[in-house]
Amino acid sequence: MLKGQVVKLDRGYPLVRTEDGRLVRCEHATALVKGEQMRAVIGDWVEAVVPDEHDKGIIEAILPRTREFVRKDPTERALPQVLAANFDRVLVAQPLSDMNFKRLERELVLAFETGAEVGVVLTKADLAESDEALCAVREQVRDLAGPAAQTVVVSAEDPASVEAVRELVPPGTTAVFIGKSGVGKSSLVNLLVGNEVQETAAVREGDGKGRHTTVSREMISIPGGGCVVDMPGVRGLGLWDADAGIGAAFPDVEEFAEQCRFRDCRHENEPGCAVRAAVESGDLSEKRLASYRALRHETVEVKERREEARRMRGEKASTTRGQGVGKPRKGKKR
Ligand code: GDP
Numbered sequence: 001m002l003k004g005q006v007v008k009l010d011r012g013y014p015l016v017r018t019e020d021g022r023l024v025r026c027e028h029a030t031a032l033v034k035g036e037q038m039r040a041v042i043g044d045w046v047e048a049v050v051p052d053e054h055d056k057g058i059i060e061a062i063l064p065r066t067r068e069f070v071r072k073d074p075t076e077r078a079l080p081q082v083l084a085a086n087f088d089r090v091l092v093a094q095p096l097s098d099m100n101f102k103r104l105e106r107e108l109v110l111a112f113e114t115g116a117e118v119g120v121v122l123t124k125a126d127l128a129e130s131d132e133a134l135c136a137v138r139e140q141v142r143d144l145a146g147p148a149a150q151t152v153v154v155s156a157e158d159p160a161s162v163e164a165v166r167e168l169v170p171p172g173t174t175a176v177f178i179g180k181s182g183v184g185k186s187s188l189v190n191l192l193v194g195n196e197v198q199e200t201a202a203v204r205e206g207d208g209k210g211r212h213t214t215v216s217r218e219m220i221s222i223p224g225g226g227c228v229v230d231m232p233g234v235r236g237l238g239l240w241d242a243d244a245g246i247g248a249a250f251p252d253v254e255e256f257a258e259q260c261r262f263r264d265c266r267h268e269n270e271p272g273c274a275v276r277a278a279v280e281s282g283d284l285s286e287k288r289l290a291s292y293r294a295l296r297h298e299t300v301e302v303k304e305r306r307e308e309a310r311r312m313r314g315e316k317a318s319t320t321r322g323q324g325v326g327k328p329r330k331g332k333k334r
């Protein structure tokens, strides 16, 4: 029996780095993937055996996760999908001169939901129109991400700028990069490592296979730091169980909500709604409230679908899979 960590996934075959540093290509034991459909993801610690006559190791157990990054499976109505496990920080990347704040709110909710540290990396700083424009965006991002998240600004044109990112990934820790394709994640990873370990868009396009070829997820160790996991090809970011994440990403709204007369206030037309009052007095922006409500609504919907699917399967209790491990949760038996 060997113990190791999944450092790469190619077509569902985990590459496991053993405790003594060997790399072993593995597959899952049938018993593991049958009922629960539990599959190892990048970052998972696993136990495997390598039978004599076999060219691959067989993963027999996935050890409990301290943390997982979960989205709603884009191909299924009511299933969670775990994209990475056992990391310490989530770094959300967006290009400074082409920010999508709505997407950023969603990315922050997913990042905070993991219970990990959260940082925002503003990329392509060289494309900013001016220093003023750069500062304005940084301020806006700070307002959105809150004091709990660090914000760093980088440019591939200025290799020294990535040192601030390296500091967010100290030795012995792992950071997961999320962000739309094209924001510059691979370029950043390459700068951190000091050479081309990740194919950037320019390379991917040049090889004739097009942008949407499956790029493998990989855990890469960076000199003078810990490990980073680039998650290429993650397009949809549907919320799964995100109540805690929404709370952490919208502390301003939640603080007002505590003053609402009704505990279950939906902040619509209820009397004594402190959230609507905050919007009217200008303390909270209407747009921000709209985002908050849309994200809340999305989690309620996915919860309803999940319940419905469970009823159809004739199940009662939920499994803990994909429900945000490693952090205390109120009112939930596990
Ligand atoms: P990924 O899909 O997030 O991994 O993004 P890539 O690293 O592949 O970068 C997408 C494109 O943006 C490539 O053409 C890069 O050369 C370009 N790019 C990445 N970082 C920077 C930067 O700091 N400044 C500028 N001007 N272009 C960048």
Ligand code: ZN
Pocket: 257, 260, 261, 265, 266, 267, 268, 270, 272, 273, 274, 275, 276
């Ligand atoms: Zn209210």
